[in-house]
Amino acid sequence: MVISNLMLTNQQQLQQFLARGIKRATALQRQILCSFTTEAPVFDAVEIFRSGMTLVNECMYWSTPDRSLRLTGIGSAVTAEANGTQRWRQITQQLKQIKQVTLQSAPAEIPGTGPLWLGGFSFDPLQPNKDEIWRAYPDAQLMIPGFLFTVSNNRYWITVNVMVGASDDACKLADELIKKQYALLNGSSESNPTREPQSPAALKVDQGDAAYWKQAVSQAVDKILQNQLQKTVLARKVLVRSEQPFRPADVLRNLLEMQPDCYHFAISRGSCCFLGATPERLTAVQGSRVDAACLAGSIARGNNETEDRELAEYLRNDMKNRAEHAFVVDMLQHTLEPFCETVQAKNQPELMKLQYIQHLYTPVTGTLKPNETILSLLPELHPTPAVGGFPREEAIQQIRILENMDRGWYASPIGWVDSQGNGEYAVALRSALIDNRDAWLFAGCGIVADSNPEDEYAETCLKLRPMLSALGGHHNEK
């Protein structure tokens, strides 16, 4: 009842707003993007994602580790897409064009509302082993969702985005949009989450060719010793097959519960869903403030407090891990400098402790120069040496040669950008691409001169554990 009354008021306001948009579209003789935001009753962002997936092809969920921002985008009002090495420039251009024809009601000061672009990028547009499994995920794809459900600092907002033209009828359109919005909210409150993990016996895990991967690590070490490069990052892919189709919303919910201190994301495209819980921020921009993070260097968690502390101490002082980490800190600082008035990074890395693994972590902050946006930073920052290596070109070349697989969107920027150029992107690690009964999981390791193939393989197993657990198959991972 409360919802219905609210809907009625919103419908009238939406109708008036759309009428303004249609008038402008008529005057300009082109389509206009109308972006209408209202405060909303409490909703469950994951259940909205679940209910959206039953209605449309494209849905996206994204949230920050502290959950101060949760975004669920349903459908697409506008899609910007690009392939190949010019993808950053092309995407930026498409975003600028849409900005010129946007009519926005959102109070600009509420982050994560209004005509936000949600989406991501592939790891390497020049990667030679294109794999069919990534067919729904181009090199760059950002969408302004038809409906954006935002939870921002415990307040709830809905943004309706729609392209309107001279021939549209504001009354009819508002009616349709409110009905769809109601179906999403209603579907989410009625949906009955089936969260029982599948029994591990119902899952088959194919670890791929371990010997091949270890051999690739040895080859990378040889190249590093021959001074062809200083660091690369090699990843591998594991296939988990289930007797029943995976339910991405359940897997997402498991990840939120089991890996609370991470960014969470899920991007569904038809029967496929790429999702994960990643500890790594690439960058965030809010006004002139820029934040980035260096995350590289890893060790297992201990079985008790003493062991955990000893492992942490080992990690902090281990030259191999410190070297892996230092490449990332140096690169981030140097890359941000031309875009910033000031850049600061701590001298010593901190520890980031997750359920199964701990990492060396150095936050970096800066003050952005005027006219720079998050979109100016992405092409420079991606891939950092945490997921690519150093020097970048040589490291990526080795990945192409040695990995023998398509990373797709794994280890790439996933996030959002608003019309002012504010936004936030996480690095899509600890992730899986689900397609019906199949899930491909990805994990990689930084390889430096004294890397040992067996140890690196063991590290990938640690990094795969969170996703295996979320899929319900942690007993099968070795």
Ligand SMILES: C=C(O[C@H]1C=CC=C(C(=O)O)[C@@H]1O)C(=O)O
């Ligand atoms: C490439 C991955 O992790 C990166 C992030 C943190 C620590 C890393 C490491 O210690 O090798 C990697 O650089 C992955 O999880 O697939």
